[in-house]
Amino acid sequence: MSQPTLTTLLIANRGEIACRIMRTARAMGLTTVAVHSSIDREARHVREADLRVDLGGAKASDSYLDIAKLIDAARRSGAQAIHPGYGFLSENPQFAHAVADAGLLLIGPPASAIEAMGSKSAAKALMAAAGVPLVPGYHGEAQDLPTFQQAADAIGYPLLLKASSGGGGKGMKVVEHPGQLAEALASAQREAQSAFGDSRMLLEKYLLQPRHVEIQVFADQHGHCLYLHERDCSIQRRHQKVVEEAPAPGLSPALRQAMGEAAVRAARAIGYVGAGTVEFLLDARGEFFFMEMNTRLQVEHPVTEAITGLDLVAWQIDVARGEALPIGQDAVPLHGHAIEVRLYAEDPQQDFLPSTGTLAVYREPAPGEGRRVDTGVEQGDVVSPFYDPMLGKLIAWGEDREQARQRLLAMLEQTAVGGVKTNLRFLQRILAHPAFAAAELDTGFIPRHAAQLLPPAEPLSSAFWHAAAMVWLHWRGTMHRADDAQSPWAEARGLRLGLPARSVLSLRSQGERQVVCLEHDPHDRLAQIDWLRQPLTELHGDTLYMEWQGEVHAVQLDDPARAAAHEAHGAGGLSAPMNGSIVRILVEVGQTVEAGTALVVLEAMKMEHSIRAPEAGTVSALLCEEGSMVSEGAVLVALAAQ
Missing domain, CATH: 3.30.1490.20 (ATP-grasp fold, A domain)
Structure with a gap:
């Protein structure tokens, strides 16, 4: 079979997957083309591409999901092929047809296979006919x-x-x-x-205590199909994976083979070509049931690459060009163990609500053996409400599971993010939990261990406020007299004649306020105090970002008058927990509601979030409209207590 000419590849996606595809494509000698929305003009995947095309729009529906714009972008850039990545249009049969009709090459399965598995209902009927067990x-x-x-x-x-x-x-x-x-x-x-x-x-x-085990399959255009071992993706929140590992712990060779062969039967049943994932639920008795097939590359593909040494994106491109798979089933490598975690901009303390804002601080772990970071962001980038909140993935490989776990814990300890809430500490608690170390895995892991994984937030310690005050004194002095380091005014010591030098600062962080009074040793220098030993301290505008006990805290000088005015303005109001759009307003002015009543439905990052009444009361005002965009903290509903 002749191979289509391919010199330029358009990546119809964004974020870490677009950057990952670009690395492989460039290594294969291809020119890469990035597409972007109006708010993604300076995103990392755009900066790293050889060429860029502006799709316009902010919402995904006006940019990354607009098929006509993507086809036009390929024509304008001279691309012969399009890689859809995962998410967006990667499993859209209309897009696959449009790519083919335009004479372009889709780096993915044929439209017929996407159609067969695109409907979970139809897919289950096909799987039943192929002898794959169903829930x-x-x-x-x-x-x-x-x-x-x-x-x-x-x-x-x-x-x-x-x-x-x-x-x-x-x-x-x-x-x-x-x-x-x-x-x-x-x-x-x-x-x-x-x-x-x-x-x-x-x-x-809904099966109780099931494991989520998926099989990576790969098929070419010559009738060859194989499986590249399995991944355990049981640790999830909101039915979305948080931790993935390969191979799945505790499976017998016979069970691994049975699940792999069932996955291959599923792929053959729909004439599959390319990379795909067949997902199963595995119960405690060792019985497995077909759940769905993802006709695309998966977010967790790096753990499969880590244990096989294969580049799945390169395989995708080669298979799309008509090349045969380079190995057979018996030659699929399996070396060691790999674990991946997904770093999200979200607040675990608030039911994992997405968090938006600017990445004022973003530090990745140092490179090293068995370490990999796939990310689509850099310090200074903006996390918007329009797309998925995943910042990136951290992957560790080891000779065995414990070595991989310890390496990943070390990587997380070296990671720092400030400016948005993240699940970083939550991920550390998962990996450090004795049940995870013992591979006691199922989809109920997080709720079962919630007390340890999601402990109540504790007030910031006096040691934190002391350190933060010291750092602020240093920065304030530096800003005031940066031109004369020897000036006594540069030291910001709070000089008092005949009395100890004293400084009083009013600070706020994470909704807490604290007044700190510091007395200075006249023989001490600020260059010798505790703040120098903090892992990370950075000042951006009027906000200090300081790492403390594994988390980056934003600290600001407090203005009590402004704080009082803000609190008075928001009294009795229910505010938006994040940037987003109002999907539905469920109440009217004058309506009496009970505690827990849903008042407004907010959509952000493709998920719905209900704003509920914290107590019984009467709706006194509606301060939003359906379809409108709102900012984090905006008051949506005024509620008068009964």
Whole structure:
């Protein structure tokens, strides 16, 4: 089979996956083309590309999801092929058809395979015919509430609602009892429509304490198909993976082979070509059930690359050009163990709400043996509300699982992020937990160990405030008399004749305020105090970023008058926890509500978040409109207490 000419590759994606694809493409001698939205003009994937094309728009629907704009971008840049990465249009059959109709090469499976697996309902019917075991559920075409209620009663609770065309936890809800079904179905349908343009849902029995084990498959255009071992992705929050590892701990060789061969049967059943992932639920009895097939490269592909030594993106490009797979099943390597964690801009203390803002501080771990970082951001970049909040992935390889775990813990300790909330400490707690070290894994890991993984936030210690005050004194003195380091005014000691030198600072950080009084030793120098021993201290504008006990805290000089005015303005109001758009307003002015009543539905980063009444009261004002964009902290609803 002749290979299509390929010199220029367009990457129809953003973030860390776009950067990762560019590295491989450039190593293969290809020119890379980045596309970007109006707010991504200076994003890292754009800066690293050889060529760039502006798609315009801010929302994904106006940029990365606009098929016509992407095809036009390929023509304008002279690209012969498009790599969709993962997410966005990577599993959209209409995009695959459009690429083919334009005479371009898609680095991915044929449209027919995407169509076959694009609907989870249709996919399950195909898998049943191929002899792949299925979880009991409803996968029909009827999408009305009575049909789902009837199916739910027949299957039994608890249940899992899933978007038929979805992935990544979008449009997925757990339903514990019949009273939750109607609201969960409506919310899941809205999320699915927003994220995938398709609101169809399916229903499955929610298995208790299952493991999420997936098989990496690869097929070429010559009829060869093999599996590249398995990955355990059981540790999840909001049904989205947080930690992945390969190979899956505790599987017998017979079970590994059975799952791998089932995955290959699934791929062959739809005439698959390229990289794909067949996902299974594995219960405690060793029985596995088909869940779905992702017809694309997965976020967690680096752990498979780490244990096999293969470049899956290079394989994708070669297979798309018609080359045969270079090895057979018996020759697939397996060396050591690898673990990956996903670093997200989110707040674990607030039910993992996405966090937006500027990365005022961003420090990655040092390179080293068995270490890998895949990221699409740099210090100074902006995390917007329009896209997924993942900042990057940290991957560690070791001769065995424990060595990989220890290496990854060390990498996390060397990572620092300031300006947005992250799950960094949460990831450290997972890896350090005795149950994780013992490979006691299932999808209920996080809620079962929530007390240790998500402890209540503790007030900042007096030692923290003391150190922060010392650093502020130094920076303030430097700013005031940077031209004369020998000047007594540069030291900011708070000179008092006949009394000890004293400085009083009012500081705020993480919603806390503290007045710190420092008395200075006249024989001491600020260059010798504790702040010098802090791992990281940086000043950006009026905010000091200081690393303390593994976290970066933003500290500002407090203005009590301004703080009082701000608190008075927000009194009785319910504010937006992040930047986003108002999807629905569920109440009216004058309406009486109970504690926990959903008032407003906010969408950010493709997920819906309900703003609920903290106590019973009466809605006195609505300060937002459906469809409007709101900023973090904006008051949305005024609630008068009863």
